[in-house]
Ligand SMILES: NC(=O)c1ccc[n+]([C@@H]2O[C@H](COP(=O)([O-])OP(=O)(O)OC[C@H]3O[C@@H](n4cnc5c(N)ncnc54)[C@H](O)[C@@H]3O)[C@@H](O)[C@H]2O)c1
Ligand SMILES: O=C(O)C[C@H](O)C(=O)O
């Protein structure tokens with residue numbers, strides 16, 4: 001029974017006659033022995049009977065809960081179809097309705113700020129003797145663009161890890177999804193009698209940071225080969241946490257660093273198509289929060305790496321948030337916004353620059369990246385105004401899920417008469433316009449964090465530094481044929497498992513070159529191959 005109930009060991013109807021005898025499974029499964037391929041075919045057919053993506057996700061979660069090999073075999077064969085079901089955008093629905101939909105914990109770990117003393121036991125209980133190499137942890141204060149979801153946010157940790165395995169072959173028995181429940185300020189949840197998390201407001205300040213610190217310390221001690229991925233923390237904490245730990249442990253913030261990598265890669269891809277120069281670009285951030293500022297920092301570092309003096313490079317950057325263009329006399333700026341704030345004296349019309357349209361008209365950006373959570377804000381007027389001053393405007397509406405995107409790919413192509421170079425946060429269908437098929441790249445950190453993690457884990461890297469991050473962004477070039485009309489700015493999700501290896505190789509090579517590995521790695525490609533898990537019955 002314990003074998004059948006263990007998703008890492010269960011093979012369901014694929015247990016052989018011999019295994020059924022030797023493992024005490026006689027009579028516990030129907031008599032016919034299926035192959036994994038037969039199970040995959042049958043399960044995929046069952047999936048097709050589900051009415052919508054939410055139903056499909058719930059069905060797939062059932063398979064995940066019972067049998068990891070079967071789940072990942074299926075996922076790996078249908079990666080383009082499954083990504084939006086298993087991951088974003090459907091995951092946003094399961095997070096919002098987590099308590100209502102709750103069936104079981106999916107081997108996640110729930111850590112409560114009200115009971116820090118049981119943290120160690122909780123992590124040990126969930127690891128259950130497994131050699132944990134990767135944790136995705138969230139405190140769920142800033143889930144995608146949908147805000148604070150308390151304990152419900154655990155689903156983002158579970159979902160991000162599913163993508164790690166499907167895209168980069170991270171061994172699913174070596175991962176742990178974790179939620180830090182520090183309370184929630186989501187009043188709807190606090191009033192919901194079904195809510196399964198701590199029913200109090202978020203605890204902030206010293207107590208919060210001590211809780212995070214105790215988690216980091218305990219996890220690092222229990223799992224000495226850990227790569228620690230932070231996801232969807234709130235704007236006030238995400239960068240603080242990253243800055244505190246990035247020099248000490250192997251850690252990563254997906255919203256800051258992962259998004260930075262994918263947007264830089266997308267921009268390099270776009271410029272490859274337009275044949276324009278990186279350092280000529282004028283970059284406008286719309287929504288200068290965790291992701292917006294993280295991306296700007298990555299792009300800025302690239303300007304400097306290309307040889308431009310930092311003070312010169314800074315002149316190419318503008319940030320718009322709720323208050324409009326960010327100025328240096330604003331006392332509410334975050335530490336991440338400050339380096340990009342402008343001086344009022346640069347403009348004749350500084351007082352008018354309180355909205356996106358006025359800023360676009362004034363500064364003539366060539367790159368516009370949306371991480372604002374404000375749907376439809378890249379309006380036809382704004383986009384046409386941008387396109388009037390640049391040959392090939394680079395426009396990335398990145399806010400997730402679908403309902404929050406700043407614009408639709410199709411509109412951007414039409415409004416600019418096919419000139420815009422577009423990537424979106426969620427998957428977008430091809431756009432047919434005037435006889436050209438425009439493929440839309442997905443600028444979602446899911447295209448890079450799996451490969452990045454594989455490279456870090458395979459190389460036994462002690463740290464993940466900016467050099468490795470930059471190498472990851474550059475490694476995505478050359479996969480798309482940029483000469484083809486309508487070419488995408490990023491490689492397609494259909495090749496995700498292949499280019500995860502490319503990213504992993506770039507990251508691992510960099511770790512080895514910089515002497516940042518715990519073990520001596522003589523053959524990087526082999527180390528990656530040996531680390532990659534494949535869904536097969538052992
Ligand atoms: N595609 C990707 O890979 C990716 C990665 C990370 C985040 N995102 C998306 O980016 C969005 C932001 O995420 P985050 O983690 O940075 O959140 P965040 O809360 O840290 O940042 C959002 C920022 O937008 C600003 N904002 C809110 N309303 C605004 C308005 N009307 N005008 C201008 N700015 C406004 C906020 O003040 C804040 O600074 C989310 O929708 C998220 O899904 C996408
Ligand atoms: O989860 C995603 O789809 C990407 C990103 O991490 C986000 O927060 O939106």
Ligand SMILES: [Mn+2]
Pocket residue numbers: 144231232254255
């Ligand atoms: Mn995120």
